[in-house]
Amino acid sequence: MLTDSHSRKIQYLRVSLTDKCNLRCVYCVPPxxxxxxxxxxxxxxxxxxxxxxxFAEMGLKKIRFxxxxxxxxxxxxxxxxxxxxxxPELELCLTTNGTLLESFLEPLRDFGVKKINxxxxxxxxxxxxxxxxxxxxxxxxxxxxxAVLYDYFNIKLNAVLFRETLxxxxxxxxxxxxxxxxxxxxxxMPFLGEGEGQHFIPADVxxxxxxxxxxxxxxxxxxxxVAVMYDMVLADGMPVKIGVIPPMTHKFCSRCNRLRIxxxxxxxxxxxxxxxxxxxxxxxxxxxxxxxxxxILKAVEEKPREHTIExxxxxxQGCASLMSIRTMSKIGG
Numbered sequence: 001m002l003t004d005s006h007s008r009k010i011q012y013l014r015v016s017l018t019d020k021c022n023l024r025c026v027y028c029v030p031p032x033x034x035x036x037x038x039x040x041x042x043x044x045x046x047x048x049x050x051x052x053x054x055f056a057e058m059g060l061k062k063i064r065f066x067x068x069x070x071x072x073x074x075x076x077x078x079x080x081x082x083x084x085x086x087x088p089e090l091e092l093c094l095t096t097n098g099t100l101l102e103s104f105l106e107p108l109r110d111f112g113v114k115k116i117n118x119x120x121x122x123x124x125x126x127x128x129x130x131x132x133x134x135x136x137x138x139x140x141x142x143x144x145x146x147a148v149l150y151d152y153f154n155i156k157l158n159a160v161l162f163r164e165t166l167x168x169x170x171x172x173x174x175x176x177x178x179x180x181x182x183x184x185x186x187x188x189m190p191f192l193g194e195g196e197g198q199h200f201i202p203a204d205v206x207x208x209x210x211x212x213x214x215x216x217x218x219x220x221x222x223x224x225x226v227a228v229m230y231d232m233v234l235a236d237g238m239p240v241k242i243g244v245i246p247p248m249t250h251k252f253c254s255r256c257n258r259l260r261i262x263x264x265x266x267x268x269x270x271x272x273x274x275x276x277x278x279x280x281x282x283x284x285x286x287x288x289x290x291x292x293x294x295x296i297l298k299a300v301e302e303k304p305r306e307h308t309i310e311x312x313x314x315x316x317q318g319c320a321s322l323m324s325i326r327t328m329s330k331i332g333g
Contacts (some may be wrong), residue, residue: 001059024133064093101143177240184243203246252305272307
């Protein structure tokens with residue numbers, strides 16, 4: 001098993017399959033857009049599978065496919081199928097915006113992808129359009145309903161915290177509670193400058209607002225490496241499972257067990273660090289698996305103790321433009 005210099009066991013790899021996405025979310029893509037990578041810059045199917053295999057041999061247990069939007073990649077099912085065939089012991093997971101998910105549910109089940117995280121910042125159609133730049137909420141909600149009917153998937157709904165989120169808490173909580181889905185709120189990370197209505201909202205403000213709507217109790221048994229979990233009972237008695245992910249105000253770096261591979265073959269050990277390690281070029285130059293293992297070991301050894309981004313202001317532009325590294329669409333969600 002991989003262990004970094006701070007005694008953290010590294011077991012989890014997030015693999016970004018593409019920088020392309022069919023949405024234009026304000027926290028991921030700047031208004032002017034982002035230049036897309038050329039076809040040759042993005043790793044090929046067999047490259048992803050081979051590099052995943054090296055990580056599996058080095059002890060990683062969990063792979064989560066991300067993007068961009070992973071389901072827009074034409075080779076997604078091929079990558080999924082071959083990864084499952086070659087490494088049946090790996091836990092395979094998916095993060096998606098949900099717009100295309102419905103038509104992929106059957107193969108996802110067949111290849112044992114049980115855990116699916118779906119972005120759902122709002123269930124209001126107008127607001128969804130403002131956030132994503134697209135009128136596709138209907139497709140997302142239809143995908144969620146179909147996924148629930150399978151009675152197979154472990155579904156988490158991810159909502160990025162905006163000021164307007166606090167005004168929509170009641171409907172979001174009820175939507176998740178009625179379907180017995182985990183609803184996770186994520187502090188907005190400063191990959192892009194703030195725009196109107198997009199100011200940083202700390203998790204503690206969210207918790208205060210949740211407490212007004214019902215009884216909220218911490219459930220440490222179900223805490224994850226990133227999420228603080230709560231059991232909530234709304235005023236009318238409906239139970240809701242809540243997760244809060246506060247990377248800015250309550251760092252969870254001491255529990256970080258993950259690495260990331262970008263779609264152009266760069267290994268990142270910290271989402272907030274500009275440090276990247278090229279694994280695609282050595283592979284394409286036939287330098288051999290030992291060279292790749294050496295790069296991975298070096299990266300893990302140099303994984304920072306914690307990120308150094310601070311977000312101390314609320315109700316202002318305090319969190320804006322703190323990071324000059326890639327946008328989230330380039331790194332992978």
